[in-house]
Amino acid sequence: MTEHKLPAWSSYTFQYQGQLRGRTKIIFVNAFCAPPPANARKQLVVVLDGGPCYFTLKYDPGQRKFFDLQFNGVA
Numbered sequence: 001m002t003e004h005k006l007p008a009w010s011s012y013t014f015q016y017q018g019q020l021r022g023r024t025k026i027i028f029v030n031a032f033c034a035p036p037p038a039n040a041r042k043q044l045v046v047v048l049d050g051g052p053c054y055f056t057l058k059y060d061p062g063q064r065k066f067f068d069l070q071f072n073g074v075a
Contacts, residue, residue, distance in 0.1 A: 004052045004074070007033040015044055019058075027059040049075045 015030040030044055033053040037045060047054045054072040059065070 006052045013040065015040065017044065021058075024060060024062065027061065029057050029059060031055050031057075047072060049073060 011033040012031045013033075013036045017028040017030070019026050019028050031054070032045055032047060032050075034047075034050075050072045051074040052071050055070060057069040058067050060067065
């Protein structure tokens, strides 16, 4: 397995989206360190590959827990 260093935290842009998981309200977090495209304020940025520059995770505010952290792979 190859290790990849995370980019500087300050280089990331974050997008947040409220979602329902069954009856549970969660917050979907989308993160990327590339400059955001013009439509990033209105549409989730979806990137395949890209390694640790791109990741998603979920947050359950009721339980105050993050879960399902997933970094993109590298082709």
